[in-house]
Amino acid sequence: MLEVKFDEDQLNRIINAAVDKALERHSLQNSLPPILNRQQFMELMDIGGTKATELFNREDFPVTRVAGTPRVLTHLLLEWCERHTDWTEKNAGPGWKRRRGGHAS
Template sequence: MSETNSGIPLIKFEMDMTQLRKAINEAVDQALERHSLAGSLPPVLNREQLMKFLDIKSTKASELMNRRDFPVIRELGHPKILTHLLMKWLEDHTEWVTENAGSGYKQVV
């Protein structure tokens, strides 16, 4: 393994153009989806918006909002959820990420 001028390790690997195009297209599609979704939601969600966004009923919304690790703010009168923290929470609690991405996984937002 060699290093760049800044001392960062340089990893070399081989990939054919079809694989490279597929990987790039998937990454771009995911980024576009993430940013278009995040851009269409208000920065702070109320209970009804949360229920609509997650397609859940009142009981499940109450269950989520009472979890210690759920990003709810109660200091604003009625409970509110910060959208960017909800997205992070959803990602952190997605089984696929835990089972497949490994410990080195870190999303760049």
């Protein structure tokens, strides 16, 4: 049986880090419209049209089309970004990283 022991300070740091991350995520989500059009999506991710088209054509990307026009449900986008952190970090522009609390390269 594996036993892990934390002192109170360690446990508080772990809990506070998790809560801070959750608050940051919900803060960003609540500041955005529930559905993004192509331009809003490109501005949020700080990417151009070519990269947006690449994403919209991925089978695993949460895009829907309304009368042929792509729309992205914001909450699904944020979940997708969490699951694809490596791709997002590599391809999103510095504006996205600043909004997410990261550092622009």
